[in-house]
Amino acid sequence: MAWDWIESASVPDGELALYRQGDMFMIRANGLELMNGFGHQSETALGQMAVKIAQDREPHILIGGLGLGYTLAAAADALQGRGRITVAELSPQVIDWFDRFVGPTVLPQRPAGLVLVPGDIGAFIRRADVGPFDAIVLDVDNGPEALVAPDNARLYSADGLHAFAAKLAPGGVILLWSAFEAPDFVALAEQAGFIVTRATLAAVRRADLLHYAYVLKLAARRS
Numbered sequence: 001m002a003w004d005w006i007e008s009a010s011v012p013d014g015e016l017a018l019y020r021q022g023d024m025f026m027i028r029a030n031g032l033e034l035m036n037g038f039g040h041q042s043e044t045a046l047g048q049m050a051v052k053i054a055q056d057r058e059p060h061i062l063i064g065g066l067g068l069g070y071t072l073a074a075a076a077d078a079l080q081g082r083g084r085i086t087v088a089e090l091s092p093q094v095i096d097w098f099d100r101f102v103g104p105t106v107l108p109q110r111p112a113g114l115v116l117v118p119g120d121i122g123a124f125i126r127r128a129d130v131g132p133f134d135a136i137v138l139d140v141d142n143g144p145e146a147l148v149a150p151d152n153a154r155l156y157s158a159d160g161l162h163a164f165a166a167k168l169a170p171g172g173v174i175l176l177w178s179a180f181e182a183p184d185f186v187a188l189a190e191q192a193g194f195i196v197t198r199a200t201l202a203a204v205r206r207a208d209l210l211h212y213a214y215v216l217k218l219a220a221r222r223s
């Protein structure tokens with residue numbers, strides 16, 4: 001079955017386009033596929049994992065970015081009406097498409113307290129009025145060593161990681177989705193004072209193709 005084009009939009013970096021195939025959606029950026037709904041197992045597993053390891057009964061979970069909303073939908077499903085979810089998404093167009101086309105399929109029942117915020121998550125996290133979060137979930141690149149946008153490198157620097165950690169509730173964690181192992185990033189994060197563990201997420205249709213979640217906690221400081 002072929003993808004049906006739904007809508008295109010000019011964005012600062014070029015063009016985004018939304019396509020549909022039955023219940024599935026695909027977003028292309030400048031002609032290259034950003035994501036399609038047929039391969040969302042690991043994005044779903046990431047959202048479930050965030051809820052599982054958040055320690056508060058009513059956790060506040062920050063997700064960036066929105067994409068097709070599978071991580072958001074999985075977290076919302078796992079929360080079963082508890083807690084709150086905030087999503088920071090760089091592209092207002094992606095939020096608009098989620099509101100009009102994708103959301104009604106992927107997340108038909110919007111949870112109360114869901115907030116979709118347009119803009120860079122790195123800027124959002126530095127706002128004085130945000131947080132604390134029990135889990136911060138980042139799926140904005142192909143991994144901390146496989147960036148989609150060069151600007152996102154800031155997010156995975158020691159400064160960037162500490163900006164996220166500053167907005168964690170006690171016991172809170174940062175989860176990073178990655179399509180690849182990222183040993184240099186792990187070394188950087190450990191050097192910056194984080195305890196890093198790696199989990200394997202469900203593969204996308206091929207048993208030999210693994211995706212990962214890096215889980216970061218700030219190590220207790222010795223006084």
Ligand SMILES: C[S@@+](CC[C@H](N)C(=O)[O-])C[C@H]1O[C@@H](n2cnc3c(N)ncnc32)[C@H](O)[C@@H]1O
Nearest residue numbers: 043065067068069070071089090120121139140
């Ligand atoms: C691979 S998609 C996320 C997929 C999502 N987990 C899902 O379940 O569909 C990556 C998203 O991150 C967004 N993004 C990229 N850089 C960002 C940033 N610095 N801040 C917020 N969102 C960003 C992109 O616009 C895109 O929507």
